[in-house]
Amino acid sequence: MPRSWWLLSTAVLVACNGCMQAPVKHTVRKVTxxxxxxxxxxxxxxxxxxAAQAKEDxxxxxxxxxxxxxxxxxxxxxxxYALKDEAKTRxxxxxxxxxxxxxxxxxKLDEVRKSTADAWVHVEKGAQAAWEDVREALQQASKEF
Numbered sequence: 001m002p003r004s005w006w007l008l009s010t011a012v013l014v015a016c017n018g019c020m021q022a023p024v025k026h027t028v029r030k031v032t033x034x035x036x037x038x039x040x041x042x043x044x045x046x047x048x049x050x051a052a053q054a055k056e057d058x059x060x061x062x063x064x065x066x067x068x069x070x071x072x073x074x075x076x077x078x079x080x081y082a083l084k085d086e087a088k089t090r091x092x093x094x095x096x097x098x099x100x101x102x103x104x105x106x107x108k109l110d111e112v113r114k115s116t117a118d119a120w121v122h123v124e125k126g127a128q129a130a131w132e133d134v135r136e137a138l139q140q141a142s143k144e145f
Contacts, residue, residue, distance in 0.1 A: 052117035094141045101137050105130040
C-alpha cells in the first residue's frame with residue numbers, strides 16, 4: 001500500500017507540474033495620435049450611418065402619415081360637396097386651412113429628403129411640428145364635418 005501511495009503522489013505532482021502557467025508579461029503600449037485618429041474616424045462613421053438610418057426611418061414614417069392624411073382630406077372634401085349655405089362656407093375655410101398646412105408638411109418632408117444625414121436632425125423638429133399641425137387640423141375638421 002505505501003508503494004502505491006508513493007506512485008499516486010508522484011503522478012499527481014508530475015501532472016500538476018505541467019499545469020502551471022508561465023507568468024504573463026504585461027506590456028504597456030502607448031496610445032498614438034494615429035490610434036486616436038482611427039478611433040475618432042470609426043466613431044464618426046458609426047454616428048453618420050446611424051443618423052442616415054434615423055433620417056430614412058423618419059422620412060418613411062412621415063411620408064406614410066401624410067399619405068393617410070391626404071386620404072382623409074379627400075374623404076372630407078367629398079363630404080363637403082353635399083353641404084349647404086353656412087356649413088359649406090365653414091367647410092371651405094377649414095379645407096383651405098387644412099390644405100395650406102398640408103402643403104407646409106409636404107415642404108418639410110422635401111427638406112428632410114434633401115438634407116444630409118448630419119443636418120437632418122435640425123429639419124426634423126420643423127417637420128414634426130408641421131405634421132402635428134396638419135394632424136390637429138384634420139382631427140378638428142373631421143369632428144366638425
